[in-house]
Amino acid sequence: MHLIHKLASWLETHWAVPAYAGWVILGLTTFFLLAAANTLAGWLYVLGGLGLGLLLVSAVLPIKSLQGVQVERLPLLPVSVGESLNLGLKLSNSTKTAKSLLQVHDHPPKNLGATTAHSIADIPAQGTHTWTYTLKPQQRGVYRWQNVQLRSAAPLGLFWCRRSRPVKAKAIVYPQILPLQQCPLLDHSGHEQDRQRQAQQIGPHNNNEGVTRSVRPYRWGDPLRLVHWRTSARHNELRIRELEMFAGGQTLVIALDSAGNWHSDQFEQAVIAAASLYAYGQKHQDQVQLWTAQIGLQTGRQAILETLAQVQAGEVTVAPLPQQSVVWLTADLASASALPPGSCWLLWSDEGVAQKLASQGNHLQGQLIQSDQPLAAQLQASLSISVR
The missing domain is CATH 3.40.50 (Rossmann fold)
Incomplete structure (x- = not known):
């Protein structure tokens, strides 16, 4: 079965492969031709010839229906884990005849999402069709994939034809960013000397106001020199000044x-x-x-x-x-x-x-x-x- 599947896939991507109805007609045509060879009945030769002609036309038309269809990928914006990743493809028909009954298959990496397919009823002559879909990645990473596949059995539905279009994609999924309201590790890390030096340069008067970023409630362990006394008196509880985390020029x-x-x-x-x-x-x-x-x-x-x-x-x-x-x-x-x-x-x-x-x-x-x-x-x- 694996060998048959590989053979069918190769035929579909390089030429065309019969659909279920195509296999039925192919079997009937073979039966008519064998019966005609055995009985020499002219009407069996006619039926066999009609079947062969129908199969030949239905195998060529899907290949022609995919010609002239160009695919362009819409820009991909980076997202974080859990956010919606919007992907889009723009299909253009550069021929003077309409293209109908097409399938588009996009194959993002497995960690990004499942393979996604889209059916298109009609693309007008010299017209375009835009397809957008959404994935919700659950794992960070930089994802790349190369191809988009077009598939069609139009107009008779007896043979499937599949062709790849080189459309490179790069999706960046950032790690989740937690909305931190405070971070004592950064607020009180080993930069106290820089803060003191900044306060000394500003002077005693501006030391209470000039480097203050915000005021927050007192937490155990906060130095009393950072108490903002006027705000504390207004709220009847100790309030601490949050200074700029680093002095100018620090990184x-x-x-x-x-x-x-x-x-x-x-x-x-x-x-x-x-x-x-x-x-x-x-x-x-x-x-x-x-x-x-x-x-x-x-x-x-x-x-x-x-x-x-x-x-x-x-x-x-x-x-x-x-x-x-x-x-x-x-x-x-x-x-x-x-x-x-x-x-x-x-x-x-x-x-x-x-x-x-x-x-x-x-x-x-x-x-x-x-x-x-x-x-x-x-x-x-x-x-x-x-x-x-």
């Missing part, structure tokens, strides 16, 4: 340990965390960069998100880690000890490992991430290990 570098040894679900969470931290950091400053082991530093929203879409665990380290402070996303406890001063980390491991890290006198801020807990809540929670 936030999110470093993903893509060369490490990860569990697949933990690495996917780390990619989501990197995208979410990038989006959060971009709201509060202009310069945010991403570092991965194979590509190195990336700047710009499109380049960063496309890198996160295609990054994989276990990459070969090509680019050295930046010498400036970074936000280190890792599953390896030992790698956090070699980070530049002022860095902070997100660690995908169990709580015992985090306590071991704290007992070693680690002087970096960090947040322990548990795979079985909601990631957004953990990124917005207080730090697991504070600065010593």
